[in-house]
Amino acid sequence: ETPAEAQVLSEHEGILVIVEQRLGQARSVSWQLLGQGRRLADKLGTKLMALVLGYRVEPVAREAIAYGADVAYLWDDPVLERYRTRPYSEAAVHVIRAEKPEIVLVGATYTGRDLAGAVATRLETGLTADCTLLDVEPPPTRLLQASRPAFSEKLMATILCKKRRPQMASARPGVFEALPPDPNRSGRVVRVGSTLREEDVAARVLDFIQDPDRVNLEDATVIVAGGRGVGGPQGFQLLRQLAQVLGGEVGASRPAVEAGWIDRAHQVGQTGQTVRPKLYIACGISGAVQHLVGMEGSQVIVAVNREPDAPIFRVADYRIVGDLHQVVPALIAEARRRLGP
């Protein structure tokens, strides 16, 4: 460690979470990261900061306090109304340079990854991608231990950034747990901002076309998921009915997506979404590791499969061996009977 490096290390303190929002609606991964950030900040005995970028997003900054931040930096500017890499990364770099956090966390969403790569490069610092475990070494080293799955989830690797600050990491949605929001938590909202000018931004968002098959697996409390065993699009209609009665969403394995039975947005697993609902019902899914990594954090797992030794049963709380075309209708009928149509 050179004296210059030592100075950089000692100047930086605290954990900053970049909150992602669109049109004033925060993404749940931001609150999950504030939850994990809180745990890490307490372990280091330091403060937890949130950075909220957008236009007319003061309520989001207040929410960030409720979800665990001690300070929420609010950069409210019409130029930031819609996400564009240049003004967002400029603003984030500006605040990080001024506030000097030792750790910066970003959700590994499309937007979060787009932003994190730009910001880390401008700050010339290390960025660990797509983490599923985040811990810190206790003082004096205070190192962020950012761990991520590698090689098709066959290996986990811990990545460290020893000599530069901040240590940056993007983290997967659905992996960490948010704290229950407390509207009475005390914390400061600090307005920041300076010279963003629309003339300096070349990018224009012309349109946003919402996907009609849009699905919010990340926030779903119940997911009914189907695999190759579902047999076709009609089978997924059945799963949709069950999901509907239970107030949940439909998930899928990759082969079901690749067969075109259901849209890619529903895919759970390594190359799909990571989910942690209260209830996950896996129907006709064998339980390959690439699927399991996406759903094993679910609170209760029910598996329906006609092979008694299907690997999915090893992670299931409730096993139903049988043909899903018999079991799922029975579940729908039973759910209707108990919960109403």
Added chain:
Amino acid sequence: MHVVVCIKQVPDSREIRIDPVSNTLIREGVPAIVNIFDLHGVEEAVRIKERIACTRVTVLTMGPKSARSALQECISLGADEGVLVSDRAFAGADTLATSYVLAEAIRMAAQVWGPVDLVICGKQTLDGDTGQVGPGIAARLDLEQLTYVERIRSVDPDAGRITVERHLEDGVEVVETSLPALVTVVEGINEVRRASMPGMLRAVRYEPLVWTVADFPEIDRSRLGLKGSPTVVGKAWVPEPITRSGEALGGPDGDGNGNDSAAQVAAAQLFDR
């Protein structure tokens, strides 16, 4: 118009196994392929070339000497020139050091073949899988950045504009920006063609240019390879498969096979839990 496509040769991660004794990766015998998203990048560049006269497609990779074959594959698909940026000094680079070298190489390509209007990267690789190199290059060259592009609606070098559709979690965003720009592409953007006969013939004989550190007189050596990489791998381990001792529903060992009443019993039991 000058399009540069960044490609990486990667081990086919689907083929990687874990040695059950030593708990380490078995890399031997794993085939090396062109990162799948990068092939879609090459295809998109070649399509632009087919639409816009006087377009040149340069393919760039940083890697070991063996990555020549990856460049040859891209030549067979219709790229004009392939450059292998290769030197011991580049080895062990994380995404920060990688984007530094690639940005320098793109500057060099601009000097050799003319100003670069568009850089295309894959959305991520199959091995490192970070998706950070594209944004890193854009930041270093101050290019407009458009990630996760599933369609290029139009690109007009004369007007200096590009309009794309970006794939997001809940829909598609249409964005227009100025050139020069960097886009990263998802697999849905196109179908990669099969190499044509003339393409294959050219590829077999093609010798890519090789640029080493010595070819970059201005390069800052402290920013290269392992030395220039702020991240280091601490430890690696094989995750324990988690298991739950599940309860069987619907009869002995949950056996509801081919039996409607067992299914009903299972359903009733589940909702009693």
